[in-house]
Amino acid sequence: MNLTLRVWRQKNAQEKGRLETYQAHDINENMSFLEMLDVVNEDLIKKGVEPIHFDHDCREGICGACSLVINGIPHGGKKGCTTCELRMRNFKDGDTITVEPFRAKAFPVVRDLMVDRSALDRVIQAGGFVSINTGGAPDANAIPIRKDIADQAMDFAACIGCGACVAACKNASAMLFVSAKVSHLSLLPQGKVEREQRVRKMVAQMDIEGFGNCTNYYECEAVCPKEISIKSIARMNREFMRALVK
Amino acid sequence: MLKHELLVVGGGLAGLAAAVEGKERGLDVALVSKLHPVRSHSGAAQGGINAVLDESENCHDDSPERHAYDTIMGSDFLADQDAVKIMCDEAPNVIIEMEHAGCPFSRTGDGRIARKAFGCTDYARTCFGGSKTGHHLLQTLFGQAVKYQLTMYTEWVVTRLVVSGGRCHGVVCFDIESGEFVPIAATATMFATGGSGQVYSTNTTNALTSTGLGISLAYRAGVPIKDLEFVQFHPTGLYPSSILVTESCRGEGGQLINNMGERFMKNYVSEKVMELGPRDIVARSVQTEINAGRGFDNAFVHLDLRHLGEKKILEQLPGIRKLCITYAGIDPVFKPIPVWPSQHYTMGGIDTNEKTETEIIGFYAAGECACVSVHGANRLGGNSLLETIVFGRIGGSAIADYVPNADAPVESKLADAVRQEQSRFNQLVKGSGKENPYRIRDELSFVMMEKVGIFRNKQDMAMACARIKELKDHFSHIRPIQTNKSFNYDFLWVTEIEGNLDAAQIIAESALAREESRGAHFRTDFPTRLDDSWLKHTICEYTPDGPKLDYKPVKLGIFEPEERKY
Ligand SMILES: Cc1cc2nc3c(=O)[nH]c(=O)nc-3n(C[C@H](O)[C@H](O)[C@H](O)COP(=O)(O)OP(=O)(O)OC[C@H]3O[C@@H](n4cnc5c(N)ncnc54)[C@H](O)[C@@H]3O)c2cc1C
Ligand code: SF4
Ligand code: FES
Numbered sequence: 001m002n003l004t005l006r007v008w009r010q011k012n013a014q015e016k017g018r019l020e021t022y023q024a025h026d027i028n029e030n031m032s033f034l035e036m037l038d039v040v041n042e043d044l045i046k047k048g049v050e051p052i053h054f055d056h057d058c059r060e061g062i063c064g065a066c067s068l069v070i071n072g073i074p075h076g077g078k079k080g081c082t083t084c085e086l087r088m089r090n091f092k093d094g095d096t097i098t099v100e101p102f103r104a105k106a107f108p109v110v111r112d113l114m115v116d117r118s119a120l121d122r123v124i125q126a127g128g129f130v131s132i133n134t135g136g137a138p139d140a141n142a143i144p145i146r147k148d149i150a151d152q153a154m155d156f157a158a159c160i161g162c163g164a165c166v167a168a169c170k171n172a173s174a175m176l177f178v179s180a181k182v183s184h185l186s187l188l189p190q191g192k193v194e195r196e197q198r199v200r201k202m203v204a205q206m207d208i209e210g211f212g213n214c215t216n217y218y219e220c221e222a223v224c225p226k227e228i229s230i231k232s233i234a235r236m237n238r239e240f241m242r243a244l245v246k
Numbered sequence: 247m248l249k250h251e252l253l254v255v256g257g258g259l260a261g262l263a264a265a266v267e268g269k270e271r272g273l274d275v276a277l278v279s280k281l282h283p284v285r286s287h288s289g290a291a292q293g294g295i296n297a298v299l300d301e302s303e304n305c306h307d308d309s310p311e312r313h314a315y316d317t318i319m320g321s322d323f324l325a326d327q328d329a330v331k332i333m334c335d336e337a338p339n340v341i342i343e344m345e346h347a348g349c350p351f352s353r354t355g356d357g358r359i360a361r362k363a364f365g366c367t368d369y370a371r372t373c374f375g376g377s378k379t380g381h382h383l384l385q386t387l388f389g390q391a392v393k394y395q396l397t398m399y400t401e402w403v404v405t406r407l408v409v410s411g412g413r414c415h416g417v418v419c420f421d422i423e424s425g426e427f428v429p430i431a432a433t434a435t436m437f438a439t440g441g442s443g444q445v446y447s448t449n450t451t452n453a454l455t456s457t458g459l460g461i462s463l464a465y466r467a468g469v470p471i472k473d474l475e476f477v478q479f480h481p482t483g484l485y486p487s488s489i490l491v492t493e494s495c496r497g498e499g500g501q502l503i504n505n506m507g508e509r510f511m512k513n514y515v516s517e518k519v520m521e522l523g524p525r526d527i528v529a530r531s532v533q534t535e536i537n538a539g540r541g542f543d544n545a546f547v548h549l550d551l552r553h554l555g556e557k558k559i560l561e562q563l564p565g566i567r568k569l570c571i572t573y574a575g576i577d578p579v580f581k582p583i584p585v586w587p588s589q590h591y592t593m594g595g596i597d598t599n600e601k602t603e604t605e606i607i608g609f610y611a612a613g614e615c616a617c618v619s620v621h622g623a624n625r626l627g628g629n630s631l632l633e634t635i636v637f638g639r640i641g642g643s644a645i646a647d648y649v650p651n652a653d654a655p656v657e658s659k660l661a662d663a664v665r666q667e668q669s670r671f672n673q674l675v676k677g678s679g680k681e682n683p684y685r686i687r688d689e690l691s692f693v694m695m696e697k698v699g700i701f702r703n704k705q706d707m708a709m710a711c712a713r714i715k716e717l718k719d720h721f722s723h724i725r726p727i728q729t730n731k732s733f734n735y736d737f738l739w740v741t742e743i744e745g746n747l748d749a750a751q752i753i754a755e756s757a758l759a760r761e762e763s764r765g766a767h768f769r770t771d772f773p774t775r776l777d778d779s780w781l782k783h784t785i786c787e788y789t790p791d792g793p794k795l796d797y798k799p800v801k802l803g804i805f806e807p808e809e810r811k812y
Contacts, residue, residue, distance in 0.1 A: 012732075030575075053733055058453045060489050060569070062381060063285040085572050110423065111733055121282075121392070129389030130348040142299065142342055144357035154350040154376050157385065161284055184350065191348050 001027050001093035005040065007052055008100040013108045013116075019098070029089040033076065034059060034066060036088055037099075054113040059084040061225060064160030067167075068113055069100040074164035074223045082162065082225040102167035105210040106174070117163045119209040120177060126205035127198040128181045130191050143189055156184035158226040165220035165228075171212030176220040178202050179236035180228045186239055196243035203240060247657050250276040250397070251649050252642070253416060253432035255404050255460070257283030259380070260613025260634035261438035262387040267642025269394035273649060276397040278404055278419055278430065280455065284388050287440055287453045288634065291380025292492040292565060294372035295635075296628035297337035299359060308369040310334040316367045317629060318805050320524055321622025322765035322775060324473065324783070326801040329600040329618040333629070336636045341373055344635070349386040351375050363497050364627040365522045366812070372628040377492065377565030380631060387635075402428065404460075405741055407435070407609070408663045409467040414609035415655035418663045420738065425731025427667045429660035433652050434608050434645040437464060437596060438638060441614040442749045444742075446589035446699075447691040451483055451490040457742040458749025460615045464596045465748055469604050470796075471786045472617040473594035474749065475757035476766050478625055479700050481528040483588025485546035487573050491566060491585055493627045495551060496521040498562050502532065503548040503582065504540040510547075519812045526624045526766040527812065529587040533700045536586070548582035587700060591630065593621045593766065594756075597785060602641035608652065610645060612637040619783065622800075623765020674740060679723025686717050686724075687743045690750055693717075698754050703771045707758040714751045715792075721747060755793045756784045777807055 003024040010017025024040050031039075034056050041051035055065045066083040070076035076086045091097065101109050106119040145153075157180075165176035182199050185191030191198075214233060221230040252268040254261045257279030268275040279286070298308050313334040318325050341359065345351060352360045352374050361370040375382035391398075399419065405427070406418040416432040439460025443452025450456075465471050481502075482491040496502075502521055504510045514531040515523040523531075532547055541547050551559055556579045559567055563578075570578050596611035598604050598618055604611060613634040620633050697710035721744060728736040762776040763769050782797040 050728075050730070051735075053735075057281055057285050057455055058287070058290050060290065061572075062290050062378070063281075063287075063453070065281070065285045080568070081572065087572070124389065125392045125395070129386075129393045130346070131393050142345055142359050145353055146357050147353040147355055150350060150353040150357075154352070154382070157350045157375075157382055158378060160289075160381070185348055188348060188350065190346050 001029065001088070001091070003027060003091065003094070004096040006096065006098045007113070009052070009112055010109050012111060017109065027088055029087070031088045032059065032084055033068070033070065033086040033088065034084050052113065053111045056084060061085045062160060064162040067102045067115065067162055067164070069102060069167060071098055074102060074167040075225055077223070080225060080227050085225070102163055104163075104166045104172035106172065107163060107166065117161070119211070120161055120163060120174065122209060123174060123178060123202055123205045124181065127194070127201040128185070130185065130194070132193055145188060149187055153184050153187040156180045156187070156228065156232055159228055160226060162225060164223045164225065166211065168219040168223040169212065170217055170219070171215060173214045173220075174206050174211040175214035175233050175236070176224060176228055176230065178206055179232040182236045182239055183232040186235075195239060199236060199239045200243045247429055247431055247660065248276070249431040249655070250274050251433045252276075252436065252645050253278065253430055253434070254436045254438060255279070255417060256286070256438035256440060256613065256615070257281065257398070257400070258286035258288035258438060258440055258613060258634065259383060259387060259631060260638040261436070262384070262391050263635045263638025264436050264438060264612055264642040265396050266387060266390045266394060267639040268645060269396060271643060271646035273646055276399065276430070277391070278399045278402050278417070280401065280403040282400045283391070283398070284384055286384060287456055288631070289381045289384045290453065291631055292377045292490065293364065293494050294362065294374035294379045294628045295341070295383070295631040296364070296371050296626070297341045297373055297632065298334070298371050299338055299341060299361070299373070308371060310337065312369065313337065313371060315805055317620065317626055318622070319810060320366045320624055320626040322624055322810050323777070323781065323807040324476070324619065324622030324764060324800055326600070326619050327804045328801050329620050331804060332600055332640070333620050333633060333636050337632055340632065340635045344383060344386055347386050347390055349375065349382050362494065363522070364493055365496070365528075366524050366626050377494070377563070383631060383635070403738055403741075404463065406663050406667055407463045407467040408659050409469070409606055409609065410656070410659045413607045413653070415659045418660065418667050422738070423732055425734055427664050427671075429664050431655040431657050431660050433649050433655060434610060436602070436610040436612060436641055436645065437615055438611070438613040439615040441592040442746070443589050443592065445691065445746050445750045445753065446477070446694050447687065448695055449483065449488050449586070450589040451480055451488055452589065457745055459742050459745035461595060462745035462748035464609075464611065465752065465786075465788045467606070468788060469606050469609060470597040471594065471752050472597035472783050473619060473756070474592070474752045474786065475760055475784060476593035476623050477589060477753060478525055478591035478593060478766050479529040479587040480590035481525060481532050481587050482549055482585040483590070484570070484574055485584040485586045488588040489569060489573055490588070490590070491549060491569070491583060495549060495563060495566055498558065499554055500549050500551045501553070502528075503550050504535045505542050506540060510535050510540070515812045523812045524624055525627070526768070530700055530768060532585070532587050542584065546584040546586040549585045550582040551578045552580065552582065591625055593617070593619070593623065593625055600640070601644040602637055603644060608648070610641045612641045623767060671737065674727045674737060675729050677724065677726030679725065681720045681724045683721065683724045683740050683743050686720055687746060690714065690717055690746060694750055694753070698757055700768065702757055702767070702769050704758065707754055710754045711751070711758055714747065714754055718747050718751070752786045752793055756786055756795060759795050760784060775810075781807065
């Protein structure tokens with residue numbers, strides 16, 4: 001199939017960017033979206049044009065590197081899929097596709113379609129880990145955890161830190177990302193001990209980084225490639241209230 | 247100049263484990279990684295991590311010794327037994343510490359850490375976190391690194407290891423964003439740069455970043471490389487993308503079927519073992535079927551899960567089901583999965599002892615880039631994640647013992663190295679001919695797959711060695727690279743391709759010299775294991791005229807070599 005692409009090009013964080021139009025020829029429907037961009041890039045290199053820069057690595061939906069807004073939707077809108085998992089069979093011959101970076105105040109564009117997501121790291125640094133070795137069991141033993149609780153914690157721990165939830169949110173809130181981590185850790189006995197200070201510190205850091213508030217648009221859940229449930233946000237709000245009254 | 251006591255290169259599990267240990271021991275630690283740590287390839291590991299936990303339900307008589315025995319048998323007796331023992335003894339501690347740090351492991355009905363069966367053992371001792379074990383471990387260790395406020399230089403690529411007078415002084419990095427070469431002086435440097443699967447880029451489960459660069463940088467700096475001819479092919483890469491279809495599918499009862507509808511593994515191993523034989527043997531069996539015309543499209547066989555039923559597939563293998571639907575457009579509930587053997591793991595690597603020390607003072611290596619050796623000629627599933635954490639930590643601790651009495655790195659050596667890197671860059675920008683580097687990479691991978699793949703023989707490998715020399719020659723005549731400094735991926739890829747050429751050459755030369763079959767190294771012209779002449783490690787050293795091979799003994803002492811039968 002042949003496609004027209006409108007791609008965001010931007011030299012660096014300071015300079016202004018703009019959409020450029022390129023043609024993609026002879027695209028096979030089994031290619032992934034990133035392989036399609038590889039084909040376009042090969043063509044650009046041949047013509048002496050700087051290739052389009054975009055983040056990627058594993059190309060199997062686990063590393064969280066790929067991050068494109070495709071026709072206005074982070075990761076392109078296929079349920080439970082990252083950009084690298086999106087296949088070209090979801091498009092039609094002759095389509096025009098707009099490709100932009102994840103946009104948020106806290107994610108400055110580094111180049112073209114690459115953004116700096118280190119703000120998410122700093123939120124984790126504020127408390128997204130277990131710092132006390134505890135859990136009520138003697139040190140040398142595994143801590144028994146009910147299977148249903150462990151399964152729930154594991155679902156929340158599936159977050160790959162891609163930041164699509166932020167890019168989808170009108171307020172550029174990182175609530176889904178933060179609440180996934182908070183919920184994962186507070187469900188487990190080893191993470192319970194520090195739950196109040198964790199949620200307080202992570203929320204404070206989220207504000208410092210310039211992420212917005214959650215006003216329940218739920219766009220985040222729809223684009224999350226790991227299908228993290230917005231129930232985590234409700235959970236986290238409860239945790240936060242608890243921390244405040246303590 | 248940036249300067250640290252411990253500089254870790256690589257943010258995967260091995261690198262993070264070393265860095266966290268160094269921090270716990272009070273060292274000034276920094277970590278350089280070309281990828282953000284949580285994007286490292288360790289995160290792709292699905293299956294699990296082996297450990298004998300004492301409360302095993304269905305295997306009361308399992309023990310770290312049995313784990314060690316299975317590992318050594320699996321290795322076709324090439325593993326160093328002291329290192330294997332350390333790894334298996336440490337395994338339970340690793341699981342418990344990861345659990346205490348918040349890693350979500352899958353649980354049994356009564357709340358204990360669940361275990362499943364992987365290949366080559368009678369015991370269920372593989373712990374797992376759903377189908378995302380590597381992801382959960384990586385996130386957990388990253389949390390620990392962040393807790394210690396580890397200094398991280400991410401999206402910096404190390405392009406040179408600085409060794410002089412038998413000592414390591416640090417590294418030169420290329421900062422992708424600024425396009426500058428940055429020296430980092432270090433009292434101790436540890437490489438945890440991962441595997442080199444991209445040498446077989448046409449058919450590998452490894453990510454794009456798993457190139458031979460780390461191994462090549464060490465090799466060029468004079469560090470010996472051990473046993474690189476042992477390359478693991480996983481029996482079940484998805485056809486044709488080579489995305490891994492985890493061993494758990496066979497652990498749950500998945501069957502390999504040829505185009506005659508036959509469950510062919512019964513022709514290769516005992517009825518008891520079937521699909522759960524060692525990876526080298528199962529991969530060869532699959533390839534034999536395909537070569538004999540009993541595959542589909544002469545390219546793949548079927549991995550059939552249908553008899554497990556929808557419920558079990560949805561519950562036990564949801565990740566695999568999604569992966570098949572996404573990448574192959576088939577639902578394993580209704581259709582068999584097309585699979586072929588794909589390059590998966592680098593058993594050999596930078597030669598280290600059981601403390602992760604190398605021949606070079608102040609230089610250490612751990613994880614897939616290193617060869618301790620715990621995997622010998624064939625790695626067991628679930629042992630690699632274990633190795634990364636165990637030996638990453640041992641390395642961090644050995645370095646903490648070393649640093650207080652060590653000499654400071656010599657900064658002028660680093661300044662020289664930066665100048666050399668800068669002039670290499672300038673030379674590449676000028677260009678030295680018309681050769682296309684990407685074509686060299688593709689051809690290299692094709693040659694390696696064809697001639698130094700699952701089945702090997704003298705004639706093929708001699709041709710491969712000659713071809714690699716030619717490709718190296720072509721590489722010295724490549725077209726000019728892009729001139730921009732910042733985000734110059736062309737420069738980086740050219741650097742990686744040079745690393746791939748080195749790694750490929752070491753693999754091919756070592757394999758050609760080893761005239762026996764052992765584990766993953768199978769020679770049709772020498773089809774048996776020959777302990778009298780070949781129970782020894784290959785050691786490969788750089789010389790300007792090409793690789794120089796030598797050998798050193800395997801550390802035995804616990805289990806006597808015996809025939810490997812399944
Ligand atoms: C698909 C797949 C599934 C697997 N499943 C399992 C399993 O179930 N169980 C198991 O035990 N094992 C499994 N393995 C193997 C295991 O995952 C790996 O061997 C292990 O994770 C390697 O970890 P590492 O820390 O050594 O390297 P990696 O995780 O690969 O990390 C390498 C790091 O080095 C950095 N780096 C490399 N070169 C440079 C450079 N020049 N400069 C700066 N930084 C650099 C990279 O950025 C990266 O951070 C699997 C492997 C694959 C590919
Ligand atoms: S919550 Fe989902 S969308 Fe947000 S960072 Fe995590 S995986 Fe990405
Ligand atoms: S490239 Fe790794 S998740 Fe898409």
